[in-house]
Each structure stands twice: as structure tokens, then as C-alpha cells.
Amino acid sequence: MPEPARDLVRIRALGKRFDSRKGLFGKRRSLKAVSDVTLDIPRGKVTGVVGESGCGKSTLARLVVRLLRPSDGNVMFDGVDLGRLSNREMRRLRRRIQMVFQDPYSAIDPRYTVADALLEPFQVQGTRLSAQQARDKVTELLAMVRLGQELARSYPHQLSGGQRQRIGIARALAFKPDFLVLDEPTASLDVSIQAQIIALLEQLKAELGLTYLFISHDLGLVRYFCDRIVVMYLGRVVEVLPAPRAKPRHPYTRTLLDSTFAPDPTQRRDISRLTGEIASAYDLPAGCAFAARCAFADETCRARVPLLAADPDGHAVACFHPLT
Amino acid sequence: MSADTAITARRADFRRSVAAKVMLTPKGGIAGAYLILLVLLALFAPWIAPYPYDAQNLKIASQAPSLANWLGTDEFGRDVLSRIIYGARTSLSVSVTAISVSVFVGMALGAAAGYFGGLFDRAVTTIVDLSWSFPEILLALILVAIIGPGLHSTMFAIGIAYLAQFTRLTRAQILSLKGETYVEATINLGASHGHIVFRHLMPNALAPVIVCGMLATGDAIILEATLGFFGLGAQPPVPSWGAMMSSGSALIFKAPWIIIFPGLVVAVTVIAINLFGDALIRALDIRARLREG
Numbered sequence: 063m064p065e066p067a068r069d070l071v072r073i074r075a076l077g078k079r080f081d082s083r084k085g086l087f088g089k090r091r092s093l094k095a096v097s098d099v100t101l102d103i104p105r106g107k108v109t110g111v112v113g114e115s116g117c118g119k120s121t122l123a124r125l126v127v128r129l130l131r132p133s134d135g136n137v138m139f140d141g142v143d144l145g146r147l148s149n150r151e152m153r154r155l156r157r158r159i160q161m162v163f164q165d166p167y168s169a170i171d172p173r174y175t176v177a178d179a180l181l182e183p184f185q186v187q188g189t190r191l192s193a194q195q196a197r198d199k200v201t202e203l204l205a206m207v208r209l210g211q212e213l214a215r216s217y218p219h220q221l222s223g224g225q226r227q228r229i230g231i232a233r234a235l236a237f238k239p240d241f242l243v244l245d246e247p248t249a250s251l252d253v254s255i256q257a258q259i260i261a262l263l264e265q266l267k268a269e270l271g272l273t274y275l276f277i278s279h280d281l282g283l284v285r286y287f288c289d290r291i292v293v294m295y296l297g298r299v300v301e302v303l304p305a306p307r308a309k310p311r312h313p314y315t316r317t318l319l320d321s322t323f324a325p326d327p328t329q330r331r332d333i334s335r336l337t338g339e340i341a342s343a344y345d346l347p348a349g350c351a352f353a354a355r356c357a358f359a360d361e362t363c364r365a366r367v368p369l370l371a372a373d374p375d376g377h378a379v380a381c382f383h384p385l386t
Numbered sequence: 387m388s389a390d391t392a393i394t395a396r397r398a399d400f401r402r403s404v405a406a407k408v409m410l411t412p413k414g415g416i417a418g419a420y421l422i423l424l425v426l427l428a429l430f431a432p433w434i435a436p437y438p439y440d441a442q443n444l445k446i447a448s449q450a451p452s453l454a455n456w457l458g459t460d461e462f463g464r465d466v467l468s469r470i471i472y473g474a475r476t477s478l479s480v481s482v483t484a485i486s487v488s489v490f491v492g493m494a495l496g497a498a499a500g501y502f503g504g505l506f507d508r509a510v511t512t513i514v515d516l517s518w519s520f521p522e523i524l525l526a527l528i529l530v531a532i533i534g535p536g537l538h539s540t541m542f543a544i545g546i547a548y549l550a551q552f553t554r555l556t557r558a559q560i561l562s563l564k565g566e567t568y569v570e571a572t573i574n575l576g577a578s579h580g581h582i583v584f585r586h587l588m589p590n591a592l593a594p595v596i597v598c599g600m601l602a603t604g605d606a607i608i609l610e611a612t613l614g615f616f617g618l619g620a621q622p623p624v625p626s627w628g629a630m631m632s633s634g635s636a637l638i639f640k641a642p643w644i645i646i647f648p649g650l651v652v653a654v655t656v657i658a659i660n661l662f663g664d665a666l667i668r669a670l671d672i673r674a675r676l677r678e679g
Contacts, residue, residue: 089420121629127574129570129573131573152576153576153577153578154576156574156575156576158575159570160574161574163567163571164567165567168566169567169568169571170568170571170634171568171572171586171590173590182572182575183575185581186572186575186576186577186578186581187576222461230571233571233575234574236575244454257648264513281606333537
């Protein structure tokens with residue numbers, strides 16, 4: 063048997079444009095949510111994507127699981143081009159690609175009990191379960207996310223945010239997927255609950271050999287949880303850190319890192335605040351999107367878009383004046 | 387218990403509890419009891435009504451209420467009470483059938499338009515908005531004028547007149563529900579359009595549509611009576627509340643009971659339907675859910 067490829071997911075030149083028009087005869091506007099993203103997601107690793115809100119990271123997540131169709135480029139999952147699959151084939155493949163959503167409060171139909179929600183994956187995939195099998199599955203999935211089976215008959219509004227997020231994870235795990243996209247799974251939870259969910263995700267990864275794409279705006283969390291970090295700014299990848307502690311080379315990553323809170327007061331540095339406004343995704347500047355807020359920007363930065371270039375360690379940066 | 391039986395069992399619980407919640411409030415209970423009584427009267431009219439609806443006796447024409455004719459007699463000497471009981475058949479069957487068809491077609495159109503969007507949505511919205519700009523009565527009158535009077539055309543006209551309302555309501559519901567994370571999450575599990583629409587969107591959109599349908603049935607009874615009053619609904623000798631009032635209007639000073647009692651029944655029935663609808667809104671917790679969401 064041939065060795066499976068190192069990368070489970072390969073993203074090539076992926077782009078997503080949203081067109082909108084005000085009124086019937088209004089001006090057409092197009093928003094570039096994601097432009098030209100090329101990224102490999104190695105098997106069995108946690109790849110983190112960070113960036114401030116509106117940088118396209120959630121759009122990227124939805125493109126990867128084909129909840130959205132890309133405008134350009136493609137996503138290869140284990141050698142299969144998702145863009146070429148029929149809807150039927152894609153629905154079948156969803157057993158292997160799953161996603162956990164940001165808002166656990168609305169991720170479950172309010173009319174469904176926990177048991178209904180956990181059996182829904184089997185229902186939509188056309189897997190017939192006997193009454194006994196269904197009961198066993200519910201218990202098994204609840205146990206997998208460390209919940210007791212007494213919750214099976216509860217409705218979502220009777221559960222806490224952390225419990226709901228665990229149900230969301232259990233639903234995603236129903237078919238033992240290979241790849242899980244986590245779209246800010248802890249962003250709407252309390253800090254103490256966040257830690258529990260992250261610990262659960264770490265255990266599940268080890269138990270089931272999962273590959274994660276972890277979307278977050280919290281660089282501190284990403285540095286703790288991820289093996290590799292992808293930094294996005296206005297729809298583009300600006301830097302790929304091959305290790306969570308790698309020294310940032312892009313000025314944006316540097317500022318992002320400086321703004322994370324250090325628990326030890328003696329370790330706190332002066333934060334260099336960003337000046338200027340984030341550019342509008344409707345009207346991207348000609349050159350580097352970060353140029354307007356960057357201390358090192360010059361004429362070249364404002365005229366041309368810097369390309370992502372990797373060094374031998376796999377540390378890639380899209381900047382004309384990378385930090386050393 | 388398989389996934390489907392679990393869902394079915396729970397739905398049965400849910401329905402039972404809603405019925406209980408409606409009937410146990412004073413308003414809902416009284417209105418519900420009245421409506422059940424009316425339905426029973428309509429169903430068993432031949433056994434309950436003291437006289438046949440078309441038994442004429444000119445010797446006792448336009449007589450005031452008496453022990454023999456509790457609500458008096460009309461201009462042909464027919465028993466007003468019997469005609470009101472038989473008239474319930476016409477009013478209820480016309481309004482309920484018309485609104486049911488309207489709800490069904492409206493939900494299908496609205497759901498398809500809201501879910502798939504695009505050109506179909508534009509077409510449906512435009513046509514519906516156009517018909518929305520006419521008052522229901524005017525629309526129904528125009529339609530009956532085109533297709534001719536009678537029971538069936540009354541049903542058809544009322545059904546079309548209220549179609550816009552249900553289409554718009556369902557479409558708006560589906561549009562807002564479509565953005566819920568659980569819809570995206572279910573697509574992510576590999577669900578088909580059918581599953582999304584029938585297992586998630588429709589059940590969550592249903593409650594407001596049912597209540598709206600309930601309230602529209604009250605309006606439809608008035609509309610049916612109006613068409614009947616103009617002689618465009620049920621044709622004689624089939625009794626309808628509207629037609630009875632119409633014939634009674636000629637004798638309004640001489641024999642007011644001919645017009646008063648059918649009018650009273652229309653009014654009470656419409657009020658009962660509205661009260662019942664209110665209780666249903668509370669039982670289904672629609673306002674609370676709107677506040678939350």
C-alpha cells in the first residue's frame with residue numbers, strides 16, 4: 063500500500079468574491095473575502111488560522127468544507143478535488159469532513175432533543191439504526207464528549223453553552239471523520255469552559271487521529287493549541303509560522319503577538335498600537351493590504367502585492383521588508 | 387427507538403401539551419368550546435335542527451321568536467334557527483376549505499421562494515405583492531365576478547384572496563430561519579434540501595402560519611357572509627349566514643330577527659376564532675420566541 067500523502071488537505075489559489083447590488087439598478091459591488099490562498103494542511107496536525115474579524119477566516123473555513131463554493135481555485139481533500147464532486151458525492155464525503163460551529167446556542171434546532179440531534183447525522187446519511195443501536199449510538203457519542211446519557215432527552219435551551227458545544231462536537235464525530243474544521247469553537251464560551259473544550263479537542267485528536275483546521279482570533283490560544291499558525295489579513299495569508307513559537311517575520315503578526323496579554327506583569331511589554339483603519343474589503347488597496355497601517359511600508363509596498371515566500375523551514379511570509 | 391420514531395413520539399407530546407395549554411386558559415377554553423359546539427351543530431344539522439332548512443310555510447312568514455320557532459321565521463316562513471344551524475355548514479366548510487388550501491399553497495410557494503431565491507423568488511414576490519395591494523374583499527369580488535357565483539367559486543376566490551398573506555409570511559419565516567447556524571450545521575452533516583426544508587425550516591415556520599391561518603378563518607367567515615350578502619355565494623335555497631342577512635335587510639324594521647340572529651352568530655364566531663387564535667399564540671409561545679430570536 064502506498065504511503066498516504068503527508069497533506070490531508072491541499073488548498074490552491076482559493077478565492078471567494080461576494081457580489082452585491084443595492085436595489086435593482088444600483089451599483090454592483092464585490093467583496094473579496096478570500097484571495098489567492100494556497101495552503102497545505104498536514105495529516106494529524108493542528109493548523110491554526112488567526113486574524114482579526116473580517117479577515118476572511120470563517121469564509122475560508124466554509125470554503126474548505128464546501129458550505130460555500132469558491133470563486134477561484136480549488137480544495138483537494140485526500141486527493142479528491144471537492145469542486146468536481148456532484149452534490150450527492152459531496153454529501154457522502156461529509157462523513158469524513160466535518161465542522162464545529164462558533165455559536166453553540168443556535169447550532170442545534172430548538173425543537174430537537176439531544177438524542178434527535180445526535181441521531182440526525184445517521185438520518186441524513188441514510189444509515190438505518192435499530193432502536194437499540196440508536197440508543198447505543200447516543201450513549202457512545204455522549205461519552206465521547208464526556209457527557210452523561212441522562213442529557214439525551216434534554217432540549218438545547220436546557221443545556222449550558224459548554225454542553226451545547228460538546229453536542230456540536232459529538233454530532234461532527236458521528237461518522238468518525240478524518241478532518242475537523244473548528245470555526246472559533248470556544249469564542250462564545252467562558253474562559254474556564256474554553257479550557258475544557260480545548261482539552262477535550264486535544265484528547266479526541268489523540269484518540270481518533272484527527273486532523274484539525276482551527277480558526278480563531280485568539281493568537282494566545284492558537285499558539286497553545288496549534289502545530290502551525292497561518293496568519294490572515296484582509297483575505298490573504300500574510301504569514302505561515304511552522305511552529306507555534308516561531309519568531310514572527312511579518313509586521314502584522316508582530317503587532318498581533320504584541321497585543322496578546324502576558325499573565326506575568328514583569329513580562330509585559332509596551333504595546334505598539336496599530337494606527338490607521340483596516341482597509342475595506344470592497345475596495346482593496348493596490349499593493350499590500352497592510353501597507354496603510356505598517357510602520358515599514360514604502361512605495362513598493364503600496365504599488366505591488368507581496369507574494370508568500372517560504373524559507374527552508376517552511377516559514378512563509380508575504381512582505382517586502384520582513385523582520386529578522 | 388429509531389431517529390424517526392423518537393421525533394414522532396416527541397411531536398405527539400408537544401401537540402398534546404399545546405392543546406392542553408389552549409383549552410385550559412379561560413379565553414381559549416370558552417372560545418374552543420363554542421367552536422367545537424358549532425362544528426358539532428354543523429356536522430349533525432339534520433338531527434339537531436328542529437325543521438328542514440327549506441320547509442316553507444307562508445302562513446307563518448316573518449313571525450317573531452316563539453316557542454315553536456325560537457328565533458322566529460323568515461319571509462318564506464322558514465325557521466331561522468334551523469337555517470342558522472345549516473348555514474354553519476356553508477360558512478365553516480367554505481372558510482375552512484378556502485383557508486386550508488390557501489395555507490397549503492401559500493406555504494409551498496413561500497417556502498420554495500424563500501429557500502431557493504433567485505428568479506423564482508422574484509416572480510412569486512412580485513405577483514404576491516401585486517395581489518397584496520388589493521383588499522381581500524375587492525380581490526374576492528373581482529374573482530367571483532369573473533368565474534361566476536356559487537359555493538365553489540366563493541371558496542376559490544377566498545383562497546386566492548388570502549394566498550398572498552401566507553406566501554409572504556412563510557417566505558419571511560424561511561428567509562430568517564435559513565440563516566440559523568443549525569441549518570448550516572445540518573447541511574454540513576450531508577443533509578439534502580428536502581431534509582432541511584421539511585425537518586428544520588417548515589416545522590419552525592409552522593406555528594406563526596397556523597395562528598395566522600386561524601385568524602384568517604375568522605376573516606374568511608366575514609368574507610363569505612359578505613359574498614353571500616351580495617348574492618354571490620351559496621345559491622338559494624342553500625342557507626348561508628350572509629344570504630340570510632341579505633334577505634333580512636329588506637325587513638329590517640318589520641322583522642329584525644331575520645337579520646339580527648345570523649349577524650350575531652357571525653360576530654360571535656369571528657370573536658371566538660380570534661380569542662382562540664390569541665390563546666394559540668400564547669400556547670405556542672410565538673411572541674416569546676420572536677423576542678428571543
